[in-house]
Amino acid sequence: MxxxxxxxxxxxxxxxxxxxxxxxxxxxxxxxxxxxxxxxxxxxxxxxxxxxxxxxxxxxxxxxxxxxxxxxxxxxxxxxxxxxxxxxxxxxxxxxxxxxxxxxxxxxxxxxxxxxxxxxxxxxxxxxxxxxxxxxxxxxxxxxxxxxxxxxxxxxxAEAGPTEIAVLADETADADCVAADLISQAEHDPLAGSVLVTDSEDLVDRVVAAVERRVPDTKHSGRVRTALTGKQSGVVLVDDLDAGIAVVDEYAAEHLEIHTRDSAAVAARVRNAGAIFVGQYSPVSLGDYIAGSNHVLPTGGTAKHASGLxxxxxxxxxxVIDYDRDALAGVARHAVALAQSEDLPGHGQAVTARFGDGLPDDPAATRTEDR
CATH class of the missing domain: 3.40.50.1980 (Nitrogenase molybdenum iron protein domain)
Known part of the structure; x- marks a missing residue:
């Protein structure tokens, strides 16, 4: 599948x-x-x-x-x-x-x-x-x-770096789901980045508690804890969702999850991310394996200018450029003028050589005069 x-x-x-x-x-x-x-x-x-x-x-x-x-x-x-x-x-x-x-x-x-x-x-x-x-x-x-x-x-x-996830969430988010998703990326690598961006202090407390409850039961708990406590991971508490969007746009995460009211509308405002996962039922793991999207994504902030595979x-x-004689004749004067302005006369001569080393009549102008 x-x-x-x-x-x-x-x-x-x-x-x-x-x-x-x-x-x-x-x-x-x-x-x-x-x-x-x-x-x-x-x-x-x-x-x-x-x-x-x-x-x-x-x-x-x-x-x-x-x-x-x-x-x-x-x-x-x-x-x-x-x-x-x-x-x-x-x-x-x-x-x-x-x-x-x-x-x-x-x-x-x-x-x-x-x-x-x-x-x-x-x-x-x-x-x-x-x-x-x-x-x-x-x-x-x-x-x-x-x-x-x-x-x-x-x-x-691309030059792929350690994996990273950012979660933009408000007080409506399910803390257990957020915690599980932060842990899922942390199990890749001790250098993996897991970042929560939210305007809700209550959610921060609930997510931290859920993480502490879940980490000991994960298979790679040592690796996970190292990643989650590293300087590349953490919580960013913002004043409101507008500020949160500004933070995640600057971070330009490889994976960005949106857990807010009207997640789709919030996701549409984000400019910088490798891939965006909308709502509670679109975890990064879905994109990793079976959503149909590609999981080879830009890391380290390069999502500001790069795309995934x-x-x-x-x-x-x-x-493929294909001009006939009349079409070239119609722009020959302009080409020669640009060549002269750049002090590259050979460029102009490469055009005029096709017309006996002179400027041809513009077929369009000739047709106008005939009328």
């Missing part, structure tokens, strides 16, 4: 080529072309993420990418048939999605392998790994650093 819903959402993101007739005989087409080969990184440190396989592979497939390769760290606990391989759940997800090129490699070295490729080595039983043109997928600080260093050699989706991430827009 997770794959099916992701396909429904991402298939709708496909873009069609658009041709605009600028003048008679002159058109500009924006053509959307998928990248040829993509490397998809699936982390495998503190947790196993088959959902990340889905979130990376589905939009790439729906964009029409011809060649997909997945890399994920080998797992120490794997024994027998799976010794030295990524987690079996990762491999199963790849199988369900039809991905047949999967490598047991993690960290910065995996990103380097994707970017540069590897030659075949018969003695080691290694087939050639062809380099990719784009690397996507979240990872730890070493993965993010490698992507930063290799940006330019290959395209990247989508079909668009795997497409390139190419402008």
């Amino acid at each position: 997770s794959i099916e819903r992701a396909r429904v959402v991402h298939r709708a993101q496909r873009r069609e080529d658009v041709t605009v007739q600028v003048v008679p005989g002159g058109t500009v087409t924006e053509r959307w072309v998928p990248v040829q080969r993509v490397g998809l990184y699936v982390p495998g440190g503190l947790a196993v993420y088959p959902s990340s396989v889905v979130m990376n592979v589905v939009p790439a497939q729906e964009a029409g990418v011809e060649s997909l390769v997945v890399t994920s760290p080998p797992q120490r606990e794997n024994h027998g048939l799976f010794a030295g391989y990524p987690h079996p759940t990762i491999l199963a997800a790849c199988q369900l999605l039809g991905v047949d090129e999967v490598y047991a490699a993690g960290g910065a070295q995996a990103i380097a392998m994707l970017a540069y490729g590897l030659p075949a080595d018969a003695d080691l039983g290694i087939d050639e790994v062809r380099p990719v043109t784009l690397v996507t997928g979240p990872g730890n600080v070493y993965v993010a650093s490698a992507k930063r260093l290799l940006k330019g050699l290959v395209g990247i989706d 989508s079909v668009q991430s795997f497409l390139r827009g190419i402008h």
